[in-house]
Amino acid sequence: MNIHQPIRPAKPAFLDGKAKKLLIGGKWVDAQSGKSFTTKNPATGEVLDAVAEGDAADIDLAVAAARRAFDGPWGRAKPAERQKLMLRIADLLEANIAEIALLDTLDMGMPLAFSNYVASGPVVATFRFCAGQAVAIHGETLYPSIPGDVLAYTLKEPIGVVGGIVPWNGPAFNATWKIAPALAAGCTLVLKVAEQASLTALRMAELCQEAGLPDGVLNVVTGYGETAGAALAAHRDVDKVSFTGSTETGRHIIRASAGNIKKLTLELGGKSPNIVFDDADLEQAVPGAAMAAFGNSGQVCLAGTRLFVQRGIYDEFTARVADFAKALVVGDPLDPATMIGPVVSEEQLDRISGYLAAGTAEGAEALAGGARLTEGALANGYYVPPTLFSGVRDDMTIAREEIFGPVISAMAFDDIDDVVQRANATDFGLASGVWTSNINVANKVSRRLRAGTVWVNGYSLMDPAVPFGGYKMSGYGKESGSAHIDEYLASKAVWINTL
Ligand code: ADP
Numbered sequence: 304m305n306i307h308q309p310i311r312p313a314k315p316a317f318l319d320g321k322a323k324k325l326l327i328g329g330k331w332v333d334a335q336s337g338k339s340f341t342t343k344n345p346a347t348g349e350v351l352d353a354v355a356e357g358d359a360a361d362i363d364l365a366v367a368a369a370r371r372a373f374d375g376p377w378g379r380a381k382p383a384e385r386q387k388l389m390l391r392i393a394d395l396l397e398a399n400i401a402e403i404a405l406l407d408t409l410d411m412g413m414p415l416a417f418s419n420y421v422a423s424g425p426v427v428a429t430f431r432f433c434a435g436q437a438v439a440i441h442g443e444t445l446y447p448s449i450p451g452d453v454l455a456y457t458l459k460e461p462i463g464v465v466g467g468i469v470p471w472n473g474p475a476f477n478a479t480w481k482i483a484p485a486l487a488a489g490c491t492l493v494l495k496v497a498e499q500a501s502l503t504a505l506r507m508a509e510l511c512q513e514a515g516l517p518d519g520v521l522n523v524v525t526g527y528g529e530t531a532g533a534a535l536a537a538h539r540d541v542d543k544v545s546f547t548g549s550t551e552t553g554r555h556i557i558r559a560s561a562g563n564i565k566k567l568t569l570e571l572g573g574k575s576p577n578i579v580f581d582d583a584d585l586e587q588a589v590p591g592a593a594m595a596a597f598g599n600s601g602q603v604c605l606a607g608t609r610l611f612v613q614r615g616i617y618d619e620f621t622a623r624v625a626d627f628a629k630a631l632v633v634g635d636p637l638d639p640a641t642m643i644g645p646v647v648s649e650e651q652l653d654r655i656s657g658y659l660a661a662g663t664a665e666g667a668e669a670l671a672g673g674a675r676l677t678e679g680a681l682a683n684g685y686y687v688p689p690t691l692f693s694g695v696r697d698d699m700t701i702a703r704e705e706i707f708g709p710v711i712s713a714m715a716f717d718d719i720d721d722v723v724q725r726a727n728a729t730d731f732g733l734a735s736g737v738w739t740s741n742i743n744v745a746n747k748v749s750r751r752l753r754a755g756t757v758w759v760n761g762y763s764l765m766d767p768a769v770p771f772g773g774y775k776m777s778g779y780g781k782e783s784g785s786a787h788i789d790e791y792l793a794s795k796a797v798w799i800n801t802l
Pocket of ligand 1 (some may be wrong): 468469470471495496497498526527528529531532533534536547548549550552553555556
């Protein structure tokens with residue numbers, strides 16, 4: 304028997320057994336309450352470390368520090384200075400990719416191959432892209448038609464103190480999507496990271512300090528959503544909140560923002576359609592459809608979880624995706640061969656298990672997966688196998704609600720009109736996929752889908768240059784692309800009346 308023994312990376316020095324502190328005004332401090340909580344490794348259920356439990360009192364201090372930093376030299380820093388600093392941060396992140404990736408893997412279970420890809424690819428690339436954007440910020444010169452010798456121009460100014468609130472599903476990347484645009488725009492930031500996976504952002508903040516980021520420009524508060532998160536979202540001296548998370552929490556954020564009419568960016572949930580026409584290249588579409596939903600154990604807002612397959616190829620296609628699912632290596636995320644790691648927590652495992660039970664109870668058939676894995680070493684971790692439900696109807700719970708687990712709900716469709724109507728019959732509108740070899744079909748369907756992103760003959764493609772963000776209840780505002788920085792800028796019109 305061939306027993307596979309992966310070489311495990313050494314525990315990062317950052318996990319030194321000392322409870323992690325909050326970063327406020329350039330100092331690492333305990334929570335005002337003195338409280339801390341533990342964070343677990345979802346692959347084993349073992350405690351990894353303790354982190355400070357920040358709450359409203361710590362958010363007050365962090366916002367005050369961010370305001371002081373914004374009113375200080377940072378608020379007047381030249382774009383090129385910010386660019387230089389951001390490039391230094393990118394270099395330091397690049398030099399520490401292995402550690403950043405390992406922290407993501409240990410804290411939330413993302414397979415190491417994937418966390419290495421994210422840290423070395425999108426994380427570093429986003430800092431570098433945003434560094435470039437910092438020196439490209441510009442307003443317009445305008446020529447009003449009113450009588451007189453009048454000129455107007457617009458100034459793009461940093462919006463001020465920003466609250467970033469992020470989920471756990473990709474700690475390094477989520478932190479990057481808040482820190483990089485804020486720095487590029489010249490804002491200051493209070494980052495509230497997710498309680499399930501706080502460690503990577505703390506290490507990244509250390510690296511930002513090492514790169515020379517002035518005190519108070521980036522503050523990191525760990526703690527719970529209902530306390531620290533809610534306090535940040537409601538804070539009177541926060542000018543903008545950029546939130547990534549569930550649609551339900553998005554509603555809380557909107558309500559909390561009403562007090563001082565904060566600007567918001569909301570990247571919320573999804574139930575994205577992935578549409579396979581009968582002329583698609585199935586060699587590409589089978590793995591494409593599988594990984595659109597199974598990557599990161601389905602814990603991705605953009606996951607293509609509603610798989611619509613044209614009726615003529617439905618049986619063959621779903622059987623092939625099911626075979627692909629069964630062949631994926633599920634297990635220890637530290638093993639480089641692992642493709643599917645555990646889900647983030649016991650709570651998430653229970654939620655997903657509830658959906659698996661609902662799928663079967665409502666009459667869908669699991670062609671692959673279908674129940675939690677408990678064999679051998681997997682018993683202590685939170686493992687859900689890649690699952691493909693066939694025979695799903697549009698009104699089933701598993702076809703309507705975001706599961707946030709490795710679960711595909713497959714449905715047959717007849718033609719373009721049928722599939723477009725059903726694909727759009729959702730409250731969400733984050734992303735979508737179309738697989739076809741007919742450019743006209745690709746064009747027609749892309750235009751009719753109500754989603755912020757359409758991938759044709761691919762899925763999950765992301766790049767710092769391309770904007771990402773939802774339609775409908777998937778939120779508003781864009782991240783990535785030049786629009787990302789715009790979200791952190793205020794536009795001021797200056798009128799010059801020449802006397
Ligand atoms: P998920 O279900 O993926 O954990 P959430 O929307 O609950 O998504 O969490 C995303 C982030 O929002 C986390 O940092 C969490 O602590 C925070 N959060 C949760 N509830 C609130 C709230 N009421 N106000 C502000 N932030 C919150």
